[in-house]
Amino acid sequence: MSEISVVVNILGAAALLLWGLRMVGTGVTRTFGADLRRWINLGTGNRLKALLTGLVVTIALQSSTATCLMAASFAGRGLMDGAIAQSVMLGANVGTSAVVTLLTFDLGPLSALLVLVGVGLFRSGPGKRRHLARILIGLGLMLLSLRLLDLASLPLRESDRLHQVLHDLDGMPLLGLGLAAGIAMLAHSSIASILLILPLAAQGAFGLTFGLALILGANLGSALPPVFETGHDKPAVRRVPLGNALVRLAGCALAFALLDPIARGVGALSADGAMRLVAFHLAFNLALALLALPLVGPIARLVKRLRPDVIQPDAPGQPKYLDERALETPSVAIAAAARETLRVADLVEAMLLKSREALRADDLGAAGEIARMDNVVDALHHAVKLYLARLANEDMDEAERGRASDIMTFVINLEHIGDIIDRNLRELAEKKIRQRLSFSPEGFDDLTALFALTLDNLKLAMTVFVTGDLRLARRLIAEKAEIRALEKRATEAHLARIGGGRRESIETSTLHLDILRDLKRINAHIASVAYPILEQRGELVATRLRPQGES
Structure with a gap:
């Protein structure tokens, strides 16, 4: 029963983290949605601006998936070309790394204050106050969930059996990559999946090479939900998440091939296992953005070839603008x-x-x-x-x-x-x-x-x-x-x-x-x-x- 309780507590804390992420994203979207969309449209005049726009919007929404779906919607309506949309997604990937970095700081005492202020604001009246309240409550729940996750996983981190299992898996980084990708895909969030990994890394439950493979898997898995969610949309919408997934796949494949030398370089940065993974996560997405930004044009042409426009029969009774x-x-x-x-x-x-x-x-x-x-x-x-x-x-x-x-x-x-x-x-x-x-x-x-x-x-x-x-x-x-x-x-x-x-x-x-x-x-x-x-x-x-x- 104690083992079941530990698993339930961990899953509950992870669910609270996901719910907090969703509340922040929903609150920001409902408070600043029109301005965010207008700002994205105005801030994408060139590729570098588009990358920075994607980074800032993702930090605000706490979700690269939300940014991806927003960029896909713009591309589908002809408001953003494919190369600019891919640039936005490169910035969004860096944004998720920045969010993970910020959440690693010890802000636990702040969670109760954020929830208290948020609930008070929510009860004060409808409209934008409630949307702002959602943001504050969501941030508070996220910080609280990290504290709960740390406490709930303590028995696991001290478990000899878990250490033995992870030790056995330590020599199979490809399996670790696939496992982390599956978790991130189910959670619809690389942030949540990486925050689940970091406490184990801090305890030295696995080697650095295996930890890096887990980070790569989390990055790859979080790129897949938007591909599935836009599966029934028109090709112009589907190209943005597909292009992002292909860029992440190429980046993960390249990094995986160089995993041992990368592990030696990262190992020299810090003795803290969790901070090594956080630094690698940020460096990986920054490097991927710098390498892929000059190639967004060819990437856009490739995904257009993979998802060509289809001439749809005229359906006058179908709404055109009800997004x-x-x-x-x-x-x-x-x-x-x-x-x-x-x-x-x-x-x-x-x-x-x-x-x-x-x-x-x-x-x-x-x-x-x-x-x-x-x-x-x-x-x-x-x-x-x-x-x-x-x-x-x-x-x-x-x-x-x-x-x-x-x-x-x-x-x-x-x-x-x-x-x-x-x-x-x-x-x-x-x-x-x-x-x-x-x-x-x-x-x-x-x-x-x-x-x-x-x-x-x-x-x-x-x-x-x-x-x-x-x-x-x-x-x-x-x-x-x-x-x-x-x-x-x-x-x-x-x-x-x-x-x-x-x-x-x-x-x-x-x-x-x-x-x-x-x-x-x-x-x-x-x-x-x-x-x-x-x-x-x-x-x-x-x-x-x-x-x-x-x-």
Whole structure:
């Protein structure tokens, strides 16, 4: 039972370390996610800057895996070329070495203070305070886990049987490399796996050569999870982790071939077994960065050849901008949802144009296109709603919650507009074509004018949605009143033509009035984007009713 307890305590301490690493990464991403991504984009003008950017971001996130996935996302969207992305990853590998070096200092007493301050900050309110609290609590848990790991592994370090096993393995560095690679791959972290190795090295449980092989294995194993996690992404995304894994594999193979002379050189640095491994870990990744940085261009070309672009069949109903990884950063996810919503608005605009063309030219093909486009609008509307619903409400501040709500409202109204066009305007156009009806020239001019104003208002609504401009929001509401007046004038003119006995007006009366009504309804949905902006600025009254008693 005592042996089982020791193993459980070690695994629990290792799990706490991983959880602390995750909390720090999540907290940094949610607090500075948008700025981090912007900084990465701005800081990658050349390879050296990209390397330094990867180093700093990895120290902040405590995870080269997170940096890799972020760089892969940029590369997949064409915001970063392959050579720059590989440079970022070289810096990320150095960053993990720096984190391990920092964590070897005795900061145990600080852990309780970090957790105490973090919990207090977490309870003080939602929004960015909670994200900062996650960072502090995560750092505190990491330091606490290292202390627990040291205590839990003490019986193992004093175990004669373990020393015998490690002594037997000491002459098989390749086995040690594979063992450490497996641990790092399962833990998704070279930091955690190396911190598990260092206490044993400090006790002299194995020779230096075997310890160096373990460090190489940890470096290699931590490069593999991003390769598997991006396995179903498009080739441009998959190239970044693949290139990083190939660079690490080449570096490990070269270092493994020179393991004995490296061990002699490292052995002269210090008598402390753990510090020897820490120094080697840092030196290995620095050397790998210096050697590989001039070769990032050929590396990028190689992985492009291994993962060539594939021409995908057009899938218009699939979202283009809803990045799953951005969900951990509400501000970035909200921006992605807004961009996808603008895509829906573009489709709705195209549907309006098609419906006008179907009515003008008696084009059944244009009418058929409307039904296809409405299916795409429905699919994208559903995707945006589900995406926004997956955002954690407690992780957003008031402004982010308001923006998410505005996006949800606008995309719902766009979907309603698409339904009106598909189920009403399209069917009216097909009825006109089948029955060979024609509007009077004056009547069709009125419809064309209302179509033109509706299209203008939709473009204005898209601008208001992006900018939140108060002046344009007021103008959009004013245009709603203009639509009502134009619809009323067009209806009165149409009835006057019927009264005058115009045959075309009599035959198309139902079609004409229904189209006017539907365009008016569409404009009401378009104007809805302005209401949240006007309400936030106190520009709306509670009701349009005149107070009782006023004449």
